[in-house]
Structure formats: C-alpha cells, structure tokens
Amino acid sequence: MSEDTLREDTLRMRPVASTSGEAGASTPRGAAAPPKQAGQRDAFFDNAKYLAIVLVAIGHAWEPLRDGSRAVSALYMVVYAFHMPAFIVISGYFSRSSDASPGRVRRLVTGLAVPYVVFETAYTLYTRWTDQEPDRPVSLLDPLYLTWFLAALFVWRLTTPVWRRVRWPLPVALVIAMLATLSPTVGNDLDLQRTLQFLPYFVLGLRLKPEHFRLVRRRSARVLAVPVFAAAVVVAYWAVPRMTGAWFYHRDSAEELAAPAWYGPVMTLVTFGCSLVLVACFLAWVPGRRAWFTVLGAGTLYGYLLHGFVAQGSKFWGWYEPAWVHQPVGAVVVTVVAAVLVTALCTPPVRRLFRPVMEPEMAWAFRRDAHERARERNAVPEGSGSAVRG
Numbered sequence: 001m002s003e004d005t006l007r008e009d010t011l012r013m014r015p016v017a018s019t020s021g022e023a024g025a026s027t028p029r030g031a032a033a034p035p036k037q038a039g040q041r042d043a044f045f046d047n048a049k050y051l052a053i054v055l056v057a058i059g060h061a062w063e064p065l066r067d068g069s070r071a072v073s074a075l076y077m078v079v080y081a082f083h084m085p086a087f088i089v090i091s092g093y094f095s096r097s098s099d100a101s102p103g104r105v106r107r108l109v110t111g112l113a114v115p116y117v118v119f120e121t122a123y124t125l126y127t128r129w130t131d132q133e134p135d136r137p138v139s140l141l142d143p144l145y146l147t148w149f150l151a152a153l154f155v156w157r158l159t160t161p162v163w164r165r166v167r168w169p170l171p172v173a174l175v176i177a178m179l180a181t182l183s184p185t186v187g188n189d190l191d192l193q194r195t196l197q198f199l200p201y202f203v204l205g206l207r208l209k210p211e212h213f214r215l216v217r218r219r220s221a222r223v224l225a226v227p228v229f230a231a232a233v234v235v236a237y238w239a240v241p242r243m244t245g246a247w248f249y250h251r252d253s254a255e256e257l258a259a260p261a262w263y264g265p266v267m268t269l270v271t272f273g274c275s276l277v278l279v280a281c282f283l284a285w286v287p288g289r290r291a292w293f294t295v296l297g298a299g300t301l302y303g304y305l306l307h308g309f310v311a312q313g314s315k316f317w318g319w320y321e322p323a324w325v326h327q328p329v330g331a332v333v334v335t336v337v338a339a340v341l342v343t344a345l346c347t348p349p350v351r352r353l354f355r356p357v358m359e360p361e362m363a364w365a366f367r368r369d370a371h372e373r374a375r376e377r378n379a380v381p382e383g384s385g386s387a388v389r390g
Contacts, residue, residue, distance in 0.1 A: 044213070045090060046297025048286045050346065052090075053300040054339050055083040060311040061338035064320040065331055072331055074237040077245040081232070081271070082278035084149075085201045089279060091153060092205020098160035106366050108157060111359060116140075116150040118357045119305050123147060126309060130316040141189045146308045148191040148251075155195050156202045163203050173203040174272065177250075181264025184253040197250035200272055216280045217288060225281035232278060247271050299346035302354055306345045307338075 059079045066073045098104055123145050124138045143151050163169045180186055180196035215221065239245075246257055247267045254264030296303075314320065324330050344350065351358070 041298070043290045043294045044217070044286060044288045045094075046294045047288075047291060048086065048090060048283060049297040049300045050293050050343075051286060052083050052086050052282075053303045053346065054342055055079050056087075056304060057307045057311075057338040057342035058335050059083060060307070061314075061334045062331070064315060065326060065334065068326060069331070070237060070240050073240045073245075074233055077236040077240065077248065078229075078232050078278070080245060080248045081236075081275050082282055084198070085275040086279045086282055087149075088198055088201040089205040089208070092156070092202040093208050094205075095157050095160050095202070096164075096206055098157045100161065102366070104157075106362075108154060109365075110362050112150050112154045112157075114360055114362070115301070115305065115358055116143075116147055116154070119150070120144055120147045123308065123312075127312060130312050143188075143191045145312070146305060148194055149304070151190045152195040152198060155190065156199065160206065163206055169203050170200060170207060173200040174268065177272075178265035178268045181254050181268055182261055184255045186253065191251070193253065194249075194251040197268065201275070204276075213283065216283045217286075218284075221280070221284040225284040228277060228281050232274075248275070293343070295348070296343060296346040299348070299351045301358060302351050303342040303346040305358070306350070306354070307342045310341060 059076060062072055062076045062079075066076055117140060120140055120143065121138050124136055127144065128134050128136045163173070166172055177197045177200050180193055186193045186196065236245075244257060246252060248271055250271075254261050254267070257263075259267075319325070322330075325334065
C-alpha cells in the first residue's frame with residue numbers, strides 16, 4: 001500500500017515496458033513504449049491500483065445489499081475473488097528489492113507500522129460509537145477492519161529476503177497457505193490466518209517480471225477477458241445459493257467454515273487459480289497511458305484506510321434503511337457514491353492533509369547511515385566553509 005496497494009516503494013517505481021506510451025505519445029499498439037527515466041512512475045500500475053481501490057470501496061458498499069439480491073451477491077463474489085489478490089500481486093512485484101537496508105527498514109516503520117498503530121487505534125475508538133460497544137479494547141495484535149492489510153504487508157515485506165532465496169518460493173507459499181486452512185488455532189494475532197492464506201499472491205508478485213505484465217496487456221488478452229469475466233459472473237450467480245464466498249476472504253480455516261478439513265487445501269488451490277485468472281483479466285483492461293485518474297494511484301493507501309470510516313458509519317447513520325436503496329436503482333446509486341468517495345479520498349489535497357500520519361518523516365527516530373551523510377556532504381558547495389554534521 002511510498003503508497004502501494006497500498007503503500008510501497010512505488011515512489012521509486014521501476015520502469016516497465018508498456019504496450020502503449022504516455023499520454024500524447026503515438027506509440028503503435030503492440031510496440032514497446034519508450035523507456036522511462038529513472039524515478040518516473042509507471043502509469044499502468046498507478047491506473048491498476050486506483051481501479052482496484054475503487055472496487056474495494058464498491059465491494060464494501062455492496063455488502064449490506066447482498067441480503068435478498070442474488071445478483072448483487074454474485075457481483076460481490078466476483079469482485080472479492082480478484083481485487084485484493086490484484087493489490088497483493090502488485091505489492092509483491094514492487095517489493096522485489098526489499099531487504100534489511102536502513103532505508104527499507106525506515107520505510108517499513110513509517111509507511112506500515114506507524115499507520116497501522118494510528119488507524120488500529122482510530123478504528124477501535126470510532127467503532128465503539130458506530131457499533132455501540134463502548135468497552136471495545138484497543139488491541140494492536142488484533143487488526144480491526146481494514147488494518148489487517150498493513151500488518152500482513154509488514155510481515156510479507158519483512159520475509160521477502162527469505163522468498164528470494166528459497167528454491168521453489170511459490171509452491172512453498174502455497175503449501176503454507178494450504179496448511180493454514182487446516183488450523184483453526186491460527187488465531188487473530190495480526191490476522192495471521194489471512195496473512196498466510198494471501199501469502200502466495202505476494203510471493204507470485206515477487207517472482208513476476210515486466211514481460212509477464214506485457215503478456216496480459218496484449219489485444220488478444222483484452223478480448224479474451226470479456227467472456228471470462230462474463231462466465232465468472234454466471235458461475236458466481238449459480239454458486240451464490242450453493243456455497244459461501246467466504247473462501248475468497250481467506251480469513252477462516254476449513255473448520256470455521258463448517259467444511260471438512262480436506263476442503264481447505266483443495267479450496268486454496270481452486271481459489272488461487274480462479275483469482276489469478278480474474279486478476280489477469282482485470283490487468284488486461286487497465287489502460288497503460290496516463291489518464292485523469294493516474295495521479296490518484298499514488299494515493300490508494302489514503303483511499304483504502306479513510307473510506308472505511310464512511311463504510312462503517314453508513315450503517316450506523318441508517319443510509320441503507322430506505323427500501324429504494326435495495327432496489328436496482330439503489331444499488332447503482334450506492335456504487336456511484338462509493339466510487340466518487342474513494343476517488344476524492346485519493347486526491348492530492350487529502351494526501352497532504354493526512355500525510356503526517358500516513359507517511360510521517362520521523363527523521364528524529366532514525367540514525368542516518370553513511371550513505372545519507374555522504375550525500376549531504378556532497379551537497380555542500382565547495383569553499384562554503386560549512387560542514388554537514390553526521
């Protein structure tokens with residue numbers, strides 16, 4: 001999810017060859033885009049993150065509409081099958097260089113640990129009011145609502161050097177996820193069940209290369225994505241009364257879902273396959289050129305964490321009580337409102353307002369390494385007579 005699927009090193013996004021150039025370019029479709037300069041963000045990934053966060057907000061807005069609407073439930077299941085996997089795959093892709101260097105450790109703390117503490121506390125205090133539970137304790141070990149992703153991403157990035165050294169990282173990650181579904185004792189501490197079950201998507205992202213993304217952005221992939229998504233909706237509509245979509249949440253063991261133990265490993269593989277196909281279809285339709293929403297891709301962490309306050313409050317304020325909201329026109333209105341809201345929360349003014357708690361500098365908390373001191377010394381003009389203290 002500095003912001004990745006929420007927060008990442010994406011402030012230093014590596015150039016990825018695209019099938020289309022930047023806005024205003026005349027790169028022919030199918031040709032390689034002009035190489036990007038160092039430090040330049042890739043519009044494709046910013047677009048993907050923005051569109052994914054819009055789907056996250058829409059999914060949360062649809063949740064109260066599922067009862068009594070098989071169609072909404074089917075769409076909800078399809079969206080949940082790929083929106084977080086897409087975020088996590090992209091997070092893994094941009095975590096490939098994660099290591100124990102001072103700069104990376106500092107970003108782990110300021111970009112994930114600090115926002116986690118701030119928003120875990122804020123959501124607890126807020127939901128004491130909205131859920132009418134005044135005694136709900138603040139627990140930094142039990143992620144509340146959306147904060148699980150920050151805790152999971154912290155763990156995944158911390159273990160990245162291990163996954164870079166393992167001979168078969170993805171099969172190992174899949175085995176870990178499968179075993180997690182067998183253990184209902186994997187409790188709420190840091191939402192470890194979800195962290196382990198989503199782990200394969202992050203590890204897959206670590207293994208991906210630019211050419212893999214070029215594959216799904218071909219014209220043939222875009223054409224194929226349409227019938228695949230249509231088939232997914234049809235299958236989900238059929239499955240709604242026959243199975244639970246909670247398998248795609250990856251937060252419960254097989255026992256907790258009232259299923260035989262062997263269902264867990266099997267469903268881990270099935271959902272992984274389904275989710276990857278839908279992630280590929282989603283990415284196939286993400287534009288590679290700069291668009292009006294490209295700049296918002298840098299603010300997905302803000303949209304992710306802030307929209308939850310409105311989603312939680314909407315039920316308390318009775319926004320879903322009118323009968324018309326549960327009609328087709330109501331579902332459309334709810335969808336549009338959710339998309340507009342999360343878009344507004346990703347804008348630069350909102351990011352500037354909340355940056356002190358989302359991306360604190362905290363220079364006072366870290367010692368400068370030799371690299372930083374050397375940079376500062378080199379920045380002092382010769383003959384100035386001044387020196388930068390180390």
